[in-house]
Amino acid sequence: MLNIRYEKTATPKELPAKNDPLKFGTIFTDHMFVMDYETVKGWHDARIIPYQPISLDPSAMVFHYGQEMFEGLKAYKTEDGRVLLFRPNKNIERANNTNRRICIPEIPEEDFLQAIKEVVKTDEAWIPTKPGTSLYIRPFIIATDPFLGVRPSDTYKFIIILSPVGAYYPEGLDPVKIWIEDEYVRAVKGGIGEAKTGANYVASLKSQVKAHEEGYSQVLWLDGVNRKYIEEVGAMNIFFKIDGKIVTPVLNGSILPGVTRDSVICLCKEWGLPVEERKIDIAEIKKAYEDGTLEEVFGSGTAAVISPVGQLRWEDTIMQVRDGGIGEYSQKLYDTITGIQLGKEKDILGWTVEV
């Protein structure tokens, strides 16, 4: 149990206007949670303080050797005024998996959850209520030793910032176009692809820029060894509905184990739909497309929840999925998950946690 020190802001910011589109990740609330780590003291000095700049020595390790991790989850305001988190323990468990992989000291799960709850409670007034909006929660840890040698840092900062975010699809679900990358690689088995750390995102930038120039909004990665097995979409995991079955790449060590991915699998099984987690050769997708058995393609992630995919491009092949329309299960999964998140659907799987 953390003993959190509070320092409330003396100059609260104005809340965003009701009709503000709340562009993702650009507006931040009045407070932040901060906790420090030193080898001798462990994690200490938990505090909720006014949102403010971080001041670090120019030699701080995070600027040089990328020892940093983050998580992303959301808080929702229900119609009857409760504040719900969606499966926060899955994020916390994954955070500590990331920490172990990149040599950052773990944070006790109950302390992590307490920190999230307390800072969300502090800035509860910032949770937007328009349909599709939510309060995005960004916990992250950075290595702060002022030292240019390469080794795990002895000091860290754990910070949680909050950002009210608008509906990902203000006009309702909107299918995206996806570029299948055949030149660059995001991660490889034995590497850190399953950790939520900056390294995997910086590795994706060049390909993302190329895809945007070609008119595609996201990149689908293939594996780094055989360059043919489907991995993930950087910001999302990917699902295919082929001949009545839901198929998704198995967690192989180089893809991120998404919380929404897990939720999709649980719900599909709940609904009696066959789900296969396995290796998927991109040639299999092309064949299913040509056979007419590729019934749906969609991505899953915290930001958009479910993203129907309307087009896939692999080398010179353009696969138009469902003529660009939204699939039955894409819509049903989106409605069910957002329904649970907002407290409108019955939470039969016990996923929500009240703040």
Add this chain to the structure above:
Amino acid sequence: MLNIRYEKTATPKELPAKNDPLKFGTIFTDHMFVMDYETVKGWHDARIIPYQPISLDPSAMVFHYGQEMFEGLKAYKTEDGRVLLFRPNKNIERANNTNRRICIPEIPEEDFLQAIKEVVKTDEAWIPTKPGTSLYIRPFIIATDPFLGVRPSDTYKFIIILSPVGAYYPEGLDPVKIWIEDEYVRAVKGGIGEAKTGANYVASLKSQVKAHEEGYSQVLWLDGVNRKYIEEVGAMNIFFKIDGKIVTPVLNGSILPGVTRDSVICLCKEWGLPVEERKIDIAEIKKAYEDGTLEEVFGSGTAAVISPVGQLRWEDTIMQVRDGGIGEYSQKLYDTITGIQLGKEKDILGWTVEV
């Protein structure tokens, strides 16, 4: 040509004592170079200011998505009082290769060199003079947009800090023990292994910790696809002398193109020694060891210049190279390169640049 603004420190620090061991990367000089980037203005506001903390919004992209790069080179004080840089244009060229790979705007080569020269000149008094010491120069760039979306940043800071460093081997060259990693992978073809960015270093930490626990000082990486071709040692490139020939892994896109690596190759060719840059199967090294044709193993890097390798461990095989002693070429390369760096040896290849 940069128009550099100067703000000299009002409170100069005390210079390190003559007998200070100058532990690598822990002591910093009085000043730093800083330059900002914005999409509209480009690189601007070049300045040399007192060494001071960097203040960034908690949402600054460098804390989340790893968009950061660095370089490392050294300045030396010659016996007749000149200040020499060693092949700075190779570092600058590599810096811009890194920039292109991770979508950071390039810095004109002449501006980059001017910035290094000016900041070194400003803190010239900090260049140590004891044998083996030097002034380590650390240029780096960080992404500073206060934005949680994943894309290349629109704003950056380019910073150069300086650190007087002691002799890597105060008692003379000292062979190291190296662990050949067979579980984790540093980088893969198509990834960012040839870029000097934090991602490659954070990926190496866990293996480094494991090797240290086993009594090994460094990790030798194998390729991520076949898990058998030799890549590099994280902080160094690697060379083998087998049956009279110098052999080193070819630059394949996943290893760092070291400046000292290139210098070693140039000198060996100058001396008429056959040099092969090619794929090297770890099994070939084991066979050469068993045959008695593995004559020398050494690493090359800016920090240690040349590191003789006394032992290699691959799975259960321990290869004792030269009974742990220093090879003829390891010593000769070390003496020649450090001789050129310090202005004692004739600089026949035109490698040094006077500040």
